[in-house]
Amino acid sequence: MSTKSLTLKVPTNYDEEKPCERVVTTRTAGDGFGMPLIPMQVAGLTIDANNDVPIVVLKEVDGPRVLRIYIGYFEASAIAIELEESVKPARPMTHDLLRSTIEQLGATVSHIAINDLRNNTFYASIFLDREGRQLEVDSRPSDALALALRTGAKILVDERIVDDVRSARRKAKVDLEGQSDSEPEIEAELELDESSETKSAPPSDAPKDKWTEYLEKLDPEDFGKYKM
Template sequence: MAVLETPGAAGEPEIEVQIRGLMLDPVTNMPIVVLKEVGSDVVLPIWVGVFEANAIALELEKTETPRPMTHDLLRNLAKGLNATVRKVVVSDLRADTFFASIWMEQGGETVVIDARPSDAIALALRWDCPIYVSSKVMRHTRQNNAETAANVGADDLKRWLENLNEDDTGQYKM
């Protein structure tokens, strides 16, 4: 488990994750970003909007666009203001909604900005900075996955998420 030494805003340790895949939910046809804990098989699925998934997919595939997309604009704006994005953190889960923060540094000061996880992830990809999930969110997710798995039966959901392969994720194609 890769845990950031410095706790997040809530004092909780942060667990480093990587994007495991970007896929469509087979039931709802909504995009899912699947985050995987570094050094572990623990996964965190986050349902996102179609436009945000497209922004993530474009960067994962290193696709050039003729004009800056919104997340490219945000990167360019931060660079123009001499700021650097240091990390993004999926920091909370309330009423089935994930919350995130973007940690930036400007002029020697840390600035933390509230964001949707999909936007934070899209920006993190453009800055090539680490993505973290608070340990509180991971604990809550593990608990919910266990409850859902009990309802689905025989840990089918957990196995499905943990055994994703490149064909399942479509190699980031939407």
């Protein structure tokens, strides 16, 4: 069954990983969100059919809540390769190198946390355990997720981030219901239409062979077109 999807004005700076919904918050830089953190898992990847922007889909481990984050193609490929176990690069990729470096230094990845949302941009941290100490490393969510998939580390998300994004989705739905055909497009997406055809990649719930085919067709030169 198809879900309703709106055209979205997509940010061009993929260093700033955006929610799929426009989130309005009064918090300022440095405020953070704090606790509690809820366990989530990478449910898959999809492509916004309107603009070919990759989206990583996170789902609550013991609940129905979902969080979608726009990411770049390079980071999406790093995540997709780990999700699709039958596709492995001949040489270590950046996140493989990061994992090996952490291990060689005698540290382990305890967990990663998407723990802040400022100016409509997600922030994350990687938490390392080494010799009885815990170190926190600032990270983009996509890099933290790619590393978590490679190390088996827990993925945690600040509950208030998820709730803020859900509230924005509900507000967008109300605005859509009262919008006439002549009004401008809303800068929000209610739900991904995973049943519609995408231009570049299969939906997140597609069979593994579909993602295998997609990964095999990726041109590494295309990665240079997107900021890292």
